[in-house]
Amino acid sequence: MAVVVCDLFDIPGSLIPHLGEFIGERHPVILVANKADLLPKDYHEERLKMWFKRFTKELDLNVQSIHFVSALKNLGTRELAADISERRRAGQDVYMVGRANVGKSELINALLRISIGGSKHRVLASHIPGTTMGLAAVPLRHFVKALVPAEGPRPQDRQAILYDTPGVFSSKSITSHLTSEELKQAVCSKRIVPFSFILNRNQAIMLGGLGRLELVDGPDRVYVTVFAGVKPHFTNIGRAEELIKRLERGEKTILQPPFGDAERLKSFPQHKLALEHTFEGLHRQHATLDVSFAGVGWIAVTGQFPTATIRAFSPNGHGVFVRPPMMPFEYKKITGHMSAARKTPK
Ligand SMILES: Nc1nc2c(ncn2[C@@H]2O[C@H](COP(=O)(O)OP(=O)(O)O)[C@@H](O)[C@H]2O)c(=O)[nH]1
Numbered sequence: 001m002a003v004v005v006c007d008l009f010d011i012p013g014s015l016i017p018h019l020g021e022f023i024g025e026r027h028p029v030i031l032v033a034n035k036a037d038l039l040p041k042d043y044h045e046e047r048l049k050m051w052f053k054r055f056t057k058e059l060d061l062n063v064q065s066i067h068f069v070s071a072l073k074n075l076g077t078r079e080l081a082a083d084i085s086e087r088r089r090a091g092q093d094v095y096m097v098g099r100a101n102v103g104k105s106e107l108i109n110a111l112l113r114i115s116i117g118g119s120k121h122r123v124l125a126s127h128i129p130g131t132t133m134g135l136a137a138v139p140l141r142h143f144v145k146a147l148v149p150a151e152g153p154r155p156q157d158r159q160a161i162l163y164d165t166p167g168v169f170s171s172k173s174i175t176s177h178l179t180s181e182e183l184k185q186a187v188c189s190k191r192i193v194p195f196s197f198i199l200n201r202n203q204a205i206m207l208g209g210l211g212r213l214e215l216v217d218g219p220d221r222v223y224v225t226v227f228a229g230v231k232p233h234f235t236n237i238g239r240a241e242e243l244i245k246r247l248e249r250g251e252k253t254i255l256q257p258p259f260g261d262a263e264r265l266k267s268f269p270q271h272k273l274a275l276e277h278t279f280e281g282l283h284r285q286h287a288t289l290d291v292s293f294a295g296v297g298w299i300a301v302t303g304q305f306p307t308a309t310i311r312a313f314s315p316n317g318h319g320v321f322v323r324p325p326m327m328p329f330e331y332k333k334i335t336g337h338m339s340a341a342r343k344t345p346k
């Protein structure tokens with residue numbers, strides 16, 4: 001059976017298109033949406049699961065169940081383990097499938113922690129006999145209490161294996177261009193706190209050098225709610241382009257990450273147009289759509305208007321998606337929140 005893992009912070013970017021063709025319709029799939037610990041507090045799990053299901057229909061998978069978990073924080077992992085145990089037939093192997101960085105290894109660690117006894121510590125590959133090269137293939141008998149009964153594996157399960165699929169499905173995530181130091185800054189490691197801002201026509205909102213969203217046509221202004229670890233910077237469209245050109249020349253700018261010396265900044269992929277999208281704004285207070293910047297976060301757009309045209313740019317023009325809003329009700333009236341944005345330096 002297959003456990004398909006994706007990253008809630010990177011939807012649809014972390015979903016593998018037509019995955020069903022690889023897995024085959026016969027094989028049962030348990031779908032895991034990981035990194036739930038990053039979502040804003042009080043998210044409505046049932047509504048979010050409905051939203052999530054829309055994307056997964058297109059994968060042509062034989063989905064048996066969906067779990068929202070945090071491998072890192074051990075949330076929902078026991079329920080997931082119980083579900084895998086229940087659905088797995090005797091002798092079946094388990095395949096962890098998913099794009100790079102969705103948390104497959106972390107999830108295997110979480111399942112091992114259940115077996116070893118709830119310790120919060122990272123389980124090292126060296127703790128598992130016979131796996132010196134990481135956790136690419138672990139005999140199921142090491143998952144006692146998690147995936148096989150406490151009494152030990154059934155006779156048919158003695159040869160069963162849990163396989164990781166490292167490096168099989170590469171990702172076009174924007175964060176794949178970042179150094180580990182930059183990643184620490186750019187990627188949320190804490191629960192995200194959404195902030196709402198006004199985006200005027202001909203203005204751009206920039207997520208460091210990782211992406212930007214421009215309102216190029218339509219109403220005088222829309223509202224944007226930013227769900228990301230990077231502080232947004234607002235400026236007009238012309239100035240945004242100027243800033244990006246300076247970054248490409250290796251100059252230090254307000255657009256961070258990337259950071260480092262001129263060499264590093266020059267090596268960062270150039271911004272290209274990722275998408276242009278025209279849409280109707282459906283509601284004054286609920287978001288109409290999200291623009292997702294794979295791995296970095298997303299920006300929800302709110303407002304009531306006949307049409308607006310937005311443009312999004314990203315390194316190489318990769319990893320940007322529009323989608324129905326994940327959390328349409330998070331938009332809050334603009335109050336003092338502007339202070340969370342970076343100001344244009346004089
Ligand atoms: N916040 C958060 N980060 C996670 C979680 N699971 C994995 N990560 C992080 O995501 C990155 C990739 O995880 P990894 O297990 O190596 O992904 P893999 O490439 O699919 O094996 C690492 O930095 C992990 O610490 C999670 O549940 N929550």
Ligand SMILES: [Mg+2]
Pocket residue numbers: 104105106164166
């Ligand atoms: Mg891995």
